Amino acid sequence: MNIEEIIIKRLSEEHLSEEESAFFDKWYQNSSNREYYNDLLKIRSGIIASQVKERIDKRKAWNQVRPARKISLIRTLLKFAAIMILPLSLGVFLLIRENKQEKVVYAEVPVQPGKKQAVLTLSSGQQVMLADTIVHVNEKGMVISNFPDKELVYKIMNDTMKTETIYNTVTVPRGGEYKLVLADGTIVWLNSDSHIRYPVTFSGNTRQVELEGEAYFEVAKDVEKPFIVRMNEYNVRVTGTQFNVRNYSNESLATTLVEGGVQIERKGKVDRLRPGQQAVLENNEIRIRVVNVEEQVAWRHGAFGFTQCRLENIMEELARWYDVDVFYMNQQVKDYHFSAWFKRSSSINEVINILEKTKKISLDLKGRILTVKDISRN
Known part of the structure; x- marks a missing residue:
């Protein structure tokens, strides 16, 4: 397998096969590989941040960088970032030489709520x-x-x-x-x-x-x-x-009805919702279920609401709001389920403290990278 191709797929937020995930996890355990990948994540965060000014096709963007050697990948990403980001408000990239070796330095502001x-x-x-x-x-x-x-x-x-x-x-x-x-x-x-x-x-x-x-x-x-x-x-x-x-x-496409009535139209078929129901597209079919509306629309009222939600889904929500990248040291933690409710104005450290009280995971924030580790089996 080509680790560079797998890295680009991860940075593009594309789905990895089980074999690719296992290959990447094994590669990532090496400390130098981990440092290298984290540098790439920082650059990626900056490029995504440029969406404040311009909407970017991420896959198309990352397809421009498929070099064979590690250092050329970083250099190409930096050049791309410099072109796309220009005056980046969320951080500054520097490429410096130390004993003839190039090193990425990324200075950024603290993580803030959206x-x-x-x-x-x-x-x-x-x-x-x-x-x-x-x-x-x-x-x-x-x-x-x-x-x-x-x-x-x-x-x-x-x-x-x-x-x-x-x-x-x-x-x-x-x-x-x-x-x-x-x-x-x-x-x-x-x-x-x-x-x-x-x-x-x-x-x-x-x-x-x-x-x-x-x-x-x-x-x-x-x-x-x-x-x-x-x-x-x-x-x-x-x-x-x-x-x-x-x-x-x-994610699966979902529509939640708060009041009144809506109809879901797909391929000539019509499904009608009543208040409190949600239409979800799963396995190419519309499934209608009763949900906790207050939880589903908590974001609209300045809160996060999770009841027995998969950790991966929770972290995706937090990543979008706090603009961070999440990495899992242990893949099995993605399927852990948690319940939590907190304000969107909460600092990311407050959120970390809430999630760590479960005694199942630890969260380590460095820059804009949030690493999740399983501690329930220690």
């Missing part, structure tokens, strides 16, 4: 950073405003847009969240690492948006013009209700 931040991409391709400053943008008859309470609001000023459909995109990076009010009054809360594309004003017989990541929708009622959330695997159709959609690439 915050209100996003990037608005206009129909022209212009990108506008949405953070603490107030922004007013005119988009061909539509005024787009970023208000002090950090929500993006669309307001039609004239009728010039009725003849054409103009799309905007809001991208929320890892370590971010944002609130968006569409032209019809629908409110959308976007979670970390999420991306929504939508028309700045709705025309025709439907109101359609496209979503990647997670969002909570409070849809303005309009029985004559259904609201549709389009995704790769299925669509969600409503006329006015509240629901949560979770559409991350490495």
